[in-house]
Every structure is written in C-alpha cells, then in structure tokens.
Amino acid sequence: MDEEIEKFFFLLTTTTTTCSSSSSKTQGSEPIILLSGPPNSGKTSLLFQYAFNSANAANVIHSQTPHSTHLSPQVVFICKRSKLQMKPPFLSQGVHPSSHVFQLIHIKYVEDIEGLVNYFAAFHLYHQYPLTVIVDDFGLYFHDAHDCYGQEKYNNSRGRDFAMVKTLALCCNAIIHANETGHPCKLLLSDTHQGDMPKLLYIYRRWVSSIYNIKGDSGTFLLQRIPSQSPANVDLQKRRIAKYSIALQQLVLEGFSEDMDQ
Numbered sequence: 001m002d003e004e005i006e007k008f009f010f011l012l013t014t015t016t017t018t019c020s021s022s023s024s025k026t027q028g029s030e031p032i033i034l035l036s037g038p039p040n041s042g043k044t045s046l047l048f049q050y051a052f053n054s055a056n057a058a059n060v061i062h063s064q065t066p067h068s069t070h071l072s073p074q075v076v077f078i079c080k081r082s083k084l085q086m087k088p089p090f091l092s093q094g095v096h097p098s099s100h101v102f103q104l105i106h107i108k109y110v111e112d113i114e115g116l117v118n119y120f121a122a123f124h125l126y127h128q129y130p131l132t133v134i135v136d137d138f139g140l141y142f143h144d145a146h147d148c149y150g151q152e153k154y155n156n157s158r159g160r161d162f163a164m165v166k167t168l169a170l171c172c173n174a175i176i177h178a179n180e181t182g183h184p185c186k187l188l189l190s191d192t193h194q195g196d197m198p199k200l201l202y203i204y205r206r207w208v209s210s211i212y213n214i215k216g217d218s219g220t221f222l223l224q225r226i227p228s229q230s231p232a233n234v235d236l237q238k239r240r241i242a243k244y245s246i247a248l249q250q251l252v253l254e255g256f257s258e259d260m261d262q
Helices: 004-008 016-026 043-063 081-086 100-104 113-121 138-143 157-180
Strands: 032-037 075-079 105-109 132-135 186-192 210-217 220-225 238-247 250-260
Touching: 004 043, 004 210, 004 220, 004 238, 032 043, 043 075, 043 100, 043 105, 043 132, 043 186, 043 250, 075 081, 081 105, 100 105, 113 138, 113 157, 138 157, 138 186, 157 186
Parallel strands: 032 186, 032 210, 075 105, 075 132, 132 186
Antiparallel strands: 210 220, 220 238, 238 250
C-alpha cells in the first residue's frame, strides 16, 4: 500500500500520533521523490502540503521528547521568489494560515542553478540536516540562459540535460550522505511536463526512487505513482490514486481509489 501519497494532502482522519509514527518508519525508505504534472495542476500546493505534514510530524515527535528545547525549522522549501509571489500555493481544507507548524518550514529563495549547486555542495557542512528538502519546479532552473558549469548559455537541449544530470547527482549525493550518517532526510522535487508522462523520465529514473505523476485538466486531477521498471515489484501491482481539485483557492482532496496493474 502506497502511504507516501497521503503526505501530499491534509487528512482529518489521520491523527498526529499516526502521522509521527508513519514518518519515523518511512522517512528513509524513499529518500528521493519526484512530483511531475502539467502546468496549473497544483504542484506547488501539493509540495507545500507535503512540507506542512513533514513539519507537523517532526513537531509531534519533538513534543513527546522529555526536556525538549526549541525546535528549529525541519523543512527547507526551495523556490524562485517571483514564481511563488505570482502563484502562491493554495492551502488544504483544514489547514489554517496562522498554524505554528509553518514556523518549522524555511522558505529559501534560489534564483538559478548556481544557487542550487552552492546549497547542496555545502550540505555536509550544515550543523543540522532538515528532515525534508523540497525544490519547487526543479526543471525550470535549466531553462535559464546562464550555466554554472562553464558554459554561458545552453545552445541545445543536450546541454540542458547534461546540466540537469550533474545537478541531480549532486543533490542526491547530499541527501544520501545525510541518511548514511544517521540523519533521515528526504528530497522532493517537482517538474512540469506536457502530455501524460514526464519528458525527462529517463533522466530522473537514474536517481529518483519514487515518481508521482499528475494527470487531468479543468481543475480536477489524478495523482498516481508511476510503476517501477521492475515487473517483480509486487508493492506497485496495486497503486493508489488520489483525486483532487483546486476550488475556491483551496486544495481539495476528493478521495482515494486503487488501480490494478495488468
């Protein structure tokens, strides 16, 4: 059963105790995740809800620790300032904007690839690792004109793909290092694609352990995990589908269903 998909939504039936238990159990199982979907499908809202749930789970665990001190931000949300200001995320039903959980989410504005590279290159030097690092619209960074890998401009798609491969490798190595040193940490990326499947799926599959794909339009969407390339993976024979919509400036979960692979 795919429990990871629930973390993109606010579930009133899920108690904070269950949330913290699930987080501690699965935090390291899927360390690198991709969320991909068409334009205007609510990807940033899904990422923000995932950040909220991750921070809330950390807050519950911290509150149960005897003699606990002040809890520093547990989630780093990386995005472009202009994009977030133009299209701010919609909160889920039941999530109040004044919730103290948002204090555990650090929004880090990164405007270019060089900023991403600098952040993850110094990851091993940080005094404390976040539980979750989220990069909104990862692929957008590679449509800029300037490159930090020795080229002033991308002359073709191959150059962009090469830069993405190098940056993905750096990001993933940083997250793997944190987990290997006993600090559970996840990396969640999002990307925008046209059509039914991510265009650069062959690149992402090299590093990403779990890929979630969005289909739909006209305000109603289906979120589903893409099956593994290995036919022997029994866990994905029955895949959960989340149906959601963006209505009245809210992220609304309409329900879950199951899809049997043939």
